[in-house]
Amino acid sequence: MVNYFFLENRMGKMASGDSSAGPNIFWIDLISATDEEKHLGERDFRAELFTQQESEEIESSSKYVETEDEIGINLNFLVPQEGTFINEPVSFILKNKILITQRAQEFRSFSETYRKMRAIKPADGDDIFLSILETRIDFDADLIESITDKISEISRQMSVDKDPNRALLLKITALQESTIAIRENIVEKQRILSSLLKSKMFPKEDYEKMRIMIKDVGSLL
Template sequence: MDSNEFFAPARTPSDDTAAPADDAALVSSSDAVDGEVNSAGSVAKPLKAERTPVWIDLLNPSDDEIHEIEKRFDIEVPTREEMQEIELSSRLYDEDGALFMTVSVLNKANSDEPETTAITFILVKKTLITLRYADPVPFKTFIRRVNRSPSLASSAEAVLFGLLEQIVDRLADIMEQAAADLEGLSNIVFANPDDPAHDQDHRAVLRRIGRAGNLSGKAKDSLLNLHRLGLFLSTQTRLKKDAKTRLKTISRDIVSITEHANFIANKVTFLLDATLGMINLEQNNIIKIFSVAAAAFLPPTLIASIYGMNFEVMPELDWQFGYPLAIGLMVLSAVLPLWYFKRKGWL
C-alpha cells in the first residue's frame, strides 16, 4: 500500500468520552486496516476491540491487508479485475447484508490523459470500506474537509454520501471548465481570417476539441455509474429518511450535470464539424488559386508554344514588331481571364 497519509475526524463533542478535535490522528494508508473512524466520529488506532470503525480507506492495498479485511468483516473483497467488469450485477450487489458498489470515477482531469478509475464502496454493518487503486481529487478534498469538520464522518452512511457529493461536485467543476474552454474554441474557429489570433492550420484547435470530447465522454461514463449507484441505494431499506433525502439531492445533481455533459458533447461535435469545414474551405481556396493561375497562364503558354515551333514559313519571325506583338498577346491573354474571374467574384 502507498504510504499516503490522511486525516481522520475526531469524536463529536456530544460524546461523553470524546477526545478534542485537535487530537485528530494522522493515519497512513499503510495502516488503513488498523486506523479506524469510530461511530462517534473519532479516528485513531483501535484501543478497544468493541470499537466500530466508520471508514476504512484502502489505497493500493496488499494481499495481506485485503485478507485481514475479509477476515475481520467476514466478506469477500472484489479483486482489481472484478472491479473493472461492466456487468451491473458485478458492480452493484448485496451479499449477506453487505452492499458492494463499484463506480468509475474521473481521474487526472487536468492532465492531457484523463482516465476513469474503478472505486469500490463496501457498506458492511456500520462501516464503510473504500477500495481504490488511484487517488482522485474528490477523496483528497473530502479528507481535508473531514479533518476540518469531524461531524461529516459521524456515520458510515454520512461518509458514503459525503464522498458521492464530492465526486459529483468535482464532475460539475470539470464540466464548467470544459464549457468555458469550448466557448474560447468557438471564438477561435469562427474568428475573422484576417485576425492575427486566427489559427490557420487548426491543429491546436483540433487537439483541444479532441481533449474536450474525451473528457466529456469519460465524465458521462462516471455520471452513468453514479446514477446506477443512486438507483441501487434507493432500493435499500436500511437507509434512513434523511439519508434518502440526501440521496435524492445527489441524484438530481447527477441528472443536471448529465444534461450539461450532453450539451458539451453536442457542442464538441458541432465545433469538430465546423473546424473540419473551415479546413475544407481553406483547402478549396488554395485549389482555386492554383486553378485560376493555370487558367490565366494557359493562353500565354499556348502563344509561346506556337512561336516556339521550328517551321520555316512563319512570317512573324522576320517581322520587326513580331517579338513585341507576341509579348503583348501573352500579357493580354493572361490579364483578360483574371479580369473575367474578378468580375464574376471568383477571386
C-alpha cells in the same frame, strides 16, 4: 496501506496499520493494499473484497450488488492524464454500518473527506460513503464547467481564424471526448444512487439527501 477511522467521543479519529487501533470502527480505507492487508480486512470484518480484476472488468449492470447484509459498489473515478481522462476503479463495501473502500491511488474526493471529518461528524460508514459521492459529484460539475469554458474559447478562436490549424481541431476533439467520458461517469453515479434509494439498508433520513444528489447529477447531463 490501510487507514482505519473510528468514533471517539462522537468524533472521527484515524489510525493506520492495525484494525485493533480503536473500537467503533466505521471506515476502512485500503490504498494499494497488500494481499496480507486485504486478507486481514476480510477476516476482521467478515467481508469479501473485490479483486483488482473484478473491479476493472465488472459490467455496468453489476456495479451495484446487494445481499441481505451487504452492499457492493464499483465506481470509476476519472483521472486526468496527458490532456484527457482515464478511468480508475474504486470499490465500496457497506456492511454492518462499516464502509470498506479499495483504491489504487489518491483522489481529491477522499482527501477532502479526510479533511472534512470533523465537519461531517459521521455516525457510521453510510455517512462517509455519501460524503465521498457528494464530493465527487461536485468535482464532476467543476470538470464539466472547465471543459465547457475551454471548448467555448477554442470555438471563438476558430470563428476568427477561417483556416483553423490541426492542433486546434485535435484539441477540441479531445475536449469533446473528455466531456463524453465525464457524462458516462455521471450516469454511472445516477444509477448507483437510484439503486440506493430502493435499498432498505440506509436509514430514512438519508433518502432526502440521496434525492438531492440525484437532482444534482441530473442537472449535469
